[in-house]
Amino acid sequence: MSIRKGKPYPYGIHVKDMKELCAESPIIKMPAPKKVYISMSQHIGAPAIPVVNVGDKVTKRQLIGKESGMISANVFSSICGTVTAIEDIVTASGLKMKHVVIENDGRDEEIFFDNIADFEPKTIIERIRLAGIVGLGGAGFPTAVKLSPSTKLDTLVxxxxxxxxxxxxxxxxxxxxxxxxxxxxxxxxxALGIKKIIIGIEANKPKAIEAFSKYDDIEVVVLKKQYPMGSEKHLIYCTTGKKVPCGKMPFDVGCCVQNIKTVIAIKHAIEDNKALSSTVLTVSGKGIKTPMNLRIQIGTPLEDIIEFCGGLVGETVKIISGGPMMGKGMIGTKSFTRKTNSGYLFLTKEETSLEEPTNCINCGVCAKNCPMRLMPMYIESYALNGDYANAEKYGAMNCIECGSCAYNCPAKRSLVQSISLAKNKIKEMKKNGR
Ligand code: SF4
Ligand code: SF4
Incomplete structure (x- = not known):
């Protein structure tokens, strides 16, 4: 057993965590829905290509979308049924994506991989690739690629x-x-050929710290409750003391970071021969009758989830996919569970600010709160004026879109949206050689 305190990080903010709404609610398995809408773009990279046709009968964990390139991921059916449509759908996130729609026929069958041939790194990575596993913390980067770095790493966090x-x-x-x-x-x-394993857990989760303290070969690092502790660079610094320089990646300092749900998916792929077909997420906020932690089949409609949680109560003024800091606001409820979903929040007036932004008063609070030591007010101003060259000069591309800057801004500026827009424009300009 090895438990130690993490290194303090001087920046970042303290947010009201609201976890008490369902922290002590055990995970419940939601029954499979009548219909699933499975997106072919549940990961970073090229969309998967449908390999089924309308009218086909499919079985749970059957391949329905094949990866299309190096950075892509396979997609599997989450239920047994008949493919009734393959169509582009604009979801509540505002994005248009190809979905395979499957109507449940009630069969209780599933398809498994063969037993893994050996436990060589190559074989493990290949199984992870086949199973369609991607970073399930939200990033969606294909895990097989992340586990195949070009340099030798020494620490798994x-x-x-x-x-x-x-x-x-x-x-x-x-x-x-x-x-x-x-x-x-x-x-x-x-897979990585690494011996040193660390798990970083925030101090407000004593039961989780205790649960992992029984393993001799994993070091438990207790982290201060601070936002954004879960960002890769901050997690690496607080658990290992290593600094990932601006513009560099964790593997540049010998580290690989993996998410909790991702490693569970790896276990199921290797030991239980299962492809990824479900996820666990939190449904919370004062706008939902019963906040819950649910195991859900991928492709489940959000409306079914709302019904399962007892429906909406009070006045929900904001629906978010993900957490309130880094999640995405949604327009309505036309949404279908994806591999990377971590939650759906239904926030009432008292839980969110709907105030209109006013002029920046140059108070500097956003810069003081930025964990990446950026000057968000300047980047925002350049972005709004279309001066993306200066936005880049002020470090827009180093922004991790954590939302700490906007959290306490007295002028309620939409800093993250402006910086995110600048980042997209800069990427586009570079792609076009400008
Ligand atoms: S916190 Fe808001 S008001 Fe203060 S400097 Fe930053 S953008 Fe301006
Ligand atoms: S500028 Fe980016 S990294 Fe800094 S606080 Fe704002 S969102 Fe976070």
Missing amino acids: INGAECEPYLNCDYRLMIENTEDIYRGVKYAAM
Whole structure:
């Protein structure tokens, strides 16, 4: 058993965590819906290509979308049924994506991979690729690629921080599925050829800290409750003391960070021969009758989830996919569970600010709160004036879109949206050679 305190990080903010709404609610398996809408773009990179046709009968965990390139991921059916449509759907996130629609026929069957041939790194990575596993903390980067760095790494860091307010799915998994996480972590370490394994857990999760303290080969690092502790760079600094320089990646300092749900998916792919077909997420906020932590089949409509949680109560003024800091606001409820979903929040007036932004008063609070030491007010101003060259000069591309700058801005400026826009424009300009 090895437990130590994490290195203090002087920047970042303290947010009201609201986790009490369902932190002590065990994960419940939601029954499979009548229909699933499975997106072919649930990851970073090229969309998967449908390999089924309308009218086909499919079985749970059958391949329905094939990866299309190096950075892509396979997609599997989450239920047994008949493919009724393959169509582009504009969801409540405002994005148009190809979905395979499957009508449930009630069969209780599933398809498994063969037993893994050996536990060589190459074989483990290949199984992870086949199973369609991507970073399930939200990033969606294909895990097989992340586990195949071009340089030798020395430390595997497991992200048990879950610093986003309201969300409890990682916490529940850490105390309910500790052994699955442990076994998945060991396979990830085998794939990387790494011996040093650290799990970083925020101090407000004592049961999770205790659960992992029984393993001799994982070091538990207790992190201060601070936002954004779960960001890769901050997690690496607080758990290992290593600084990931601006513009560099964790592998540049010998580290690989993996999320809790991702390592569980790895365990299921290697030991249980299962492709990824479900996820665990938190449904919370004062606008939903019963906040819950749910295991859900991928492709489940949000409207079914709302019904399962007892419906909406009071006046929900904002629906968010993910946490309130880094999640995305949604227009309505036309949304379908994806591999990377960590939660849905239904926030009432008292939980969110709807105030209109006013002029910046140059108070400097946003710069003081920025964990990346940026000057958000300047980047925003350049972005709004279309001066993307200066936005880049002021470090827009180093912004991790954590929302700390906007959290306490007295003028309620939409800093993250402006910086995110600048980042997209800068990327576009570079792509076009400007
Ligand atoms: S916190 Fe808001 S008002 Fe203060 S400097 Fe930053 S953008 Fe301006
Ligand atoms: S500028 Fe970016 S990194 Fe800095 S606080 Fe704002 S969102 Fe976070």
